Amino acid sequence: MAQLPLEVESYYLLAPDNLQLQQVHIYVRHGEKTPVGIRLMGQPANLPQYWSFCKTAQRLQALVTGDEDGDDFMHARKVVEREDGHSVEDDCLLGELTDMGRTSTYNYGRSLRELYVDKLEFLPDYLQKSDEVYFRTTNIPRTTESLQQIIHGLYPTSKCHTEAVPPLFIRNTKDKNLSGNTSCKHLEILLIGFAQASTYNHTLEPLDKKLSKYIGGNPIRIDGNRERQIRAASTHGIKVPPEFEEKVVIDTLEKAIVTEWFAGSLLFVLFRPEPTYI
Template sequence: MIIEPRLKIVMIILSAGGLLWTATRHKANSLSQQPIALDILDQADIDEGDITNRPEYNYCQALRPTPKTYPAPKVKGAVIVNSQLFIRHGDRTPVAVLPHDLDLTWECANMSAYSFTAVSADQAEKSPFQYANVVAHQVVTIPSESPFASTHMWKGSCIPGQLTPVGAMQHRKLGAALRRIYVDELKLLPATFDPETVHIRSTDVWRTKQSAEHLMTGLYGVRSHSQNAASPPVLQIHTLPVEIDYLTMNGGACPHLSQLRSHVEKSSEVLKRLREDNVEFNKELVSILGVEKTWSGYMDTVLPRICHGYPLQCQDDGQGSSKCITRVTAEKILKNVGIQTAEVYHDGNGVFDVLKLGIGPLTSEIKRNLLAAKANGKVRFSFYSGHDTTISPLLGMLDSTDQRWPPYASNLLIELWKTPRGAYYVRVLYNRAILETQSNWCDLGWCPLESFVEYLDQFIIEDVRTACQRQ
């Protein structure tokens, strides 16, 4: 292996769907693989200047709204009265440890998760919350003397599926961008944190809760709280037990949903052809990785390496040569994932019924939030921290033209605006841009509230519990 004499940015343009990945390769050797620097990876999307040459799709980093890219309302004098934000967690480690991963090093111990606590007496404190004197931070330790570490876990301080420091920074920057838009420019939110105006919801998973914490660090961090307050409010992140959560499609709580999804997958000619066309490709992946996975499972083990500039997996064939995962291999995996995602969340026969059961409860909450905001409710910003399996069903429900796998830190904004004449309009932005629909059911750059709610109603089932038990 040739050792790079200096840090080098590598950008790989992939032909399938105009995909682009950005990775950063660091000086490395066989004894040490250091994780990517926070500020380097994020350079792919940190600049707020000219965006004409910005990649449309980057799995490693979703585009975020900025004051320069955020579109003005279509009616002069209109004011924003409410926003609902749905995010995918930031950059994470793979959710499974495969045999080739044992020599990798993933470091998460240098990432801090902060909470709103009591006022700090030390104003020179370097914490992002200068008024906090208690900071809780969970750290993973993988001791070398562990009897299982060498055969079951990579090196470093990250568990499978954990938010990385890169992922933390992605959401801090998203929170900071939203502060410039919603606090500084539009005055939707107060300059200092008010728990009555912000409602935070997350799945009960460490990486999504940490993503929520870091986004709030960017939105309400340094200098955003009154130092004169006796006791700042606690930042509450609301979760549901996984058994009853509906931020993802919960087949465990809804058996009929699992039946419907299985029907979509088994009856799909598209997915049948996908399997038939990739029999040899799948065998090749199994021979290299040592285990058979779903397409999203293959993506999970390959894409984090690309995002961090780690070498891709190789397998000695026993005859003096090696078979390796290449970027062409990774491109094909991501292309197959995109085909599968579009079919199971939008195009497949029976998907409409799947979405009604799977995303209907969340759709109902979106509607309630909009109507409460119209009635002058106190909550002005509802923030939901979830997964790709939160964003993809929402994109399917909204009939988005973009059915690709949501990148890390994807962000979907559903905003409610009021015109000077008292009319209400909904606007939807996905990863910076106005969401486009395949059927043009409404202009989501300025959709009348009544039309938007009427569209949502077709996905809302009154008696979900009974529908879920149907056989």
């Protein structure tokens, strides 16, 4: 199922009168996407090789150099070509934000507006200046596109001054700090060492008997790629093997993978830029 928007009324109560909200930092990953690699195809898992959930992403508008009157916008369609040369409508690239992911991140942006604009009146209803908010993303298409959807939900065009186009800040790979900077060779070595030494591998051993048949008889160990493929499939309505529908199985895998990937690894941030002190 798609990610649910924030439950503003249920979980975000007004602060006591003697307290005032000064600053908000919001960290988000990205919306639902296709797997970054193709695994578990064929017997016995039978997950698909191609994922056709990207109708919206086919429509492109690009700023191009125009004639003497200046630049112009070019409308185009993006088509994913398969290795045999033919294409299928709505095919996604590996790791691409799907239509479901676009919808869920847009809804998240709308919920942020409901909370911080309508309910708490912390952010302005109408954006007069672009520096009233600060948006930053990693240089990965699915995170940038997710942030664009969130911004559109939080500040749709009708709520932005024509001069207040919110900038999306992106750092070069060597300067990034929203996710693990693997251009640092020492960090890369540490990450590999963590995966090899993970204490969760011991907790995964009992799953070998159930799941090894889906990965060529290999043991189930820390490697988030396989479980994320299962999550991506079930989220988009693709039938997964029955073992991966068992709560104890998926919970065990998820705990191991969350530990592997998310000890401080975050993909983009939305917050007000200046520090404020009480």
